[in-house]
Amino acid sequence: MTTxxxxxxxxxxxxxxxxxxxxxxxxxxxxxxxxxxxxxxxxAVSGLLGPDDRVFSNHRGHGxxxxxxxxxxxxxxxxxxxxxAVCGGVGGSQHILRDGYVSTGVQGESLPVAAGAAxxxxxxxxxxxxxxxxxxxxEGAVYESLNLAALWGLPLLVVVEHNGIAQTTPxxxxxxxxxxxxxxAFGVRHVALPADDVGAVRAVLEPLVSSVRTGSPxxxxxxxxxxxxxxxxxxxxxxxxxxxxxxxxxxGDTGFAEADARAHDLVDSVVREVKARPASRWDR
Amino acid sequence: MRVVENLNRALHEVLAADPKARxxxxxxxxxxxxxxxxxxxxxxxxxxxxxxxxxxxxxITGVGAGLALCGETAIVEIMFSDFVTLAFDQIVNFAAKSVxxxxxxxxxxxxxxxxxxxxxxxGPTHSQSLQKHFIGVPGLDVYEMSPLHDNRAVLAAxxxxxxxxxxxxxxxxxxxxMHQVDDPFTWDLTDGLARVHVDAPPDCVIIAPGGVTxxxxxxxxxxxxxxEIICTLLVPxxxxxxxxxxxxxxxxxxxxxVVAEESTAGGTWGAEVAHRxxxxxxxxxxxPVALAHSADSVIPTASHLERAVLLTETTIHDTVLESLK
Ligand SMILES: Cc1ncc(C[n+]2csc(CCOP(=O)(O)OP(=O)(O)O)c2C)c(N)n1
Ligand SMILES: [Mg+2]
Numbered sequence: 001m002t003t004x005x006x007x008x009x010x011x012x013x014x015x016x017x018x019x020x021x022x023x024x025x026x027x028x029x030x031x032x033x034x035x036x037x038x039x040x041x042x043x044a045v046s047g048l049l050g051p052d053d054r055v056f057s058n059h060r061g062h063g064x065x066x067x068x069x070x071x072x073x074x075x076x077x078x079x080x081x082x083x084x085a086v087c088g089g090v091g092g093s094q095h096i097l098r099d100g101y102v103s104t105g106v107q108g109e110s111l112p113v114a115a116g117a118a119x120x121x122x123x124x125x126x127x128x129x130x131x132x133x134x135x136x137x138x139e140g141a142v143y144e145s146l147n148l149a150a151l152w153g154l155p156l157l158v159v160v161e162h163n164g165i166a167q168t169t170p171x172x173x174x175x176x177x178x179x180x181x182x183x184x185a186f187g188v189r190h191v192a193l194p195a196d197d198v199g200a201v202r203a204v205l206e207p208l209v210s211s212v213r214t215g216s217p218x219x220x221x222x223x224x225x226x227x228x229x230x231x232x233x234x235x236x237x238x239x240x241x242x243x244x245x246x247x248x249x250x251x252g253d254t255g256f257a258e259a260d261a262r263a264h265d266l267v268d269s270v271v272r273e274v275k276a277r278p279a280s281r282w283d284r
Numbered sequence: 285m286r287v288v289e290n291l292n293r294a295l296h297e298v299l300a301a302d303p304k305a306r307x308x309x310x311x312x313x314x315x316x317x318x319x320x321x322x323x324x325x326x327x328x329x330x331x332x333x334x335x336x337x338x339x340x341x342x343x344i345t346g347v348g349a350g351l352a353l354c355g356e357t358a359i360v361e362i363m364f365s366d367f368v369t370l371a372f373d374q375i376v377n378f379a380a381k382s383v384x385x386x387x388x389x390x391x392x393x394x395x396x397x398x399x400x401x402x403x404x405x406x407g408p409t410h411s412q413s414l415q416k417h418f419i420g421v422p423g424l425d426v427y428e429m430s431p432l433h434d435n436r437a438v439l440a441a442x443x444x445x446x447x448x449x450x451x452x453x454x455x456x457x458x459x460x461x462m463h464q465v466d467d468p469f470t471w472d473l474t475d476g477l478a479r480v481h482v483d484a485p486p487d488c489v490i491i492a493p494g495g496v497t498x499x500x501x502x503x504x505x506x507x508x509x510x511x512e513i514i515c516t517l518l519v520p521x522x523x524x525x526x527x528x529x530x531x532x533x534x535x536x537x538x539x540x541x542v543v544a545e546e547s548t549a550g551g552t553w554g555a556e557v558a559h560r561x562x563x564x565x566x567x568x569x570x571x572p573v574a575l576a577h578s579a580d581s582v583i584p585t586a587s588h589l590e591r592a593v594l595l596t597e598t599t600i601h602d603t604v605l606e607s608l609k
Pocket of ligand 2: 134135163167
């Protein structure tokens, strides 16, 4: 793993921790969904995306954003409604638009839109990448989009972050059958991967993603652990501490401690700096 | 008792009274008990009647309609009312239409519960007040939760109507107390219309749905103390179809009438109320009925921006003053 990937993973980890900390102190308003435990997915996937690719993110999107843009201050300002916010503080944590990247807080809404973007991009070599959770497979729009993607040969990459839960509902209570079989039914390629090693993920995905670019849609299903609450203080699960965590697994690696301290300090200074900024302005 | 506890008790009573009645929605199971806790304890008390569902608003509303079609009572919770747009077809084109489109009256006991409104920093897709999109759908009744209306009576009325109902529940009400109106105001309830008033004829009559109650009363208090302007607040439980007779009776003697709601500008419930009052009181009212609502805008996430868009106590206060000019 290159230093950059590790730095990104740790940046996301410390950013999310800082958010929960700010909430606990009453310094954040509204709500937020952290991607604690799922950081490897966007870091691995972003490394396979080019500048012309479009990214569609969801409610749990901080990692998607930070893996795509080196901009923790802009994101934090957005979440805190401070000057320099990516979207003026209007969209907040789950509604962000920037340079071909868009997120929305309504489940399933993004996939038809991503298919539209993929239709726009078809033939250009660029693709549309949409991140969705396992629970979002409850929405009919997901299936209508897969059908169109296969039918029209769209360069659509669907990245599923399967963390086994949707808010408080375990997948078993919400999904009959599985994602692989659902993709097969539409003639859409599907690959299931663990999310514990950035390099290994990229090695598998590299050729597959290249063929997405020529109009062969793909669903990549990552097995991940959601280590934090759904939003804040709303975790009904037990045994979360025993779940596998890349952070713990890698903590003995050479260079980890230094990188970890760097990321921690970086986020710390971003928090201090953004907190001191004046409120964002918005010209309605 | 808090409003959410009152609602929870009302839901308990519906499920207890009718073992065939069902409640469906996302994340309803205990110990979580729903995103806003209105359904807490229900899955434990009535395991066979409460279904937690996948994230499938369109389908679960249709399932509710199917149960209603078969003669059962179904209550569907949409986690945030913003997502009711996903169920719009089932509500408008199936459930409401079915009441009359087959040439004979089909009873449909379907209640779609809709946690609603802003003020909590949840952002543009989790803060809207979409009541106006359901006004004037034949066969569909629109209700709004209120701290002055016992939810047991409200749910009973919806079920008795045998018509599909959408029930908007302003999220900020959940933690407020039921029936609490402080001095010098008192309140009463007649035929589903709550009235908050002082013991004197009003200068201005304010008409508002339940979610606006506290903001309206705060504006009334300020107007009374600072300017000696007397207001009466009327809160109907059913927003549509509107029982205009009692509103007309109360508005007739006032110098002005204001309709206040959290919906954003344009095509509002208030515009419909104003039109109905103008029809009845043209030539009697001194001024046109005035409207107070949120700005014509998405609802921003950051609290300072959100405050600038949403209907506030000040919006109502200023609209009342303007209406009396
Ligand atoms: C249409 C819609 N319904 C409900 C919600 C509320 N909600 C937000 S996140 C979420 C769970 C999503 O689960 P999943 O897709 O598995 O993603 P995860 O949160 O696990 O990352 C729910 C129900 C929503 N945002 N949009
Ligand atoms: Mg999930």
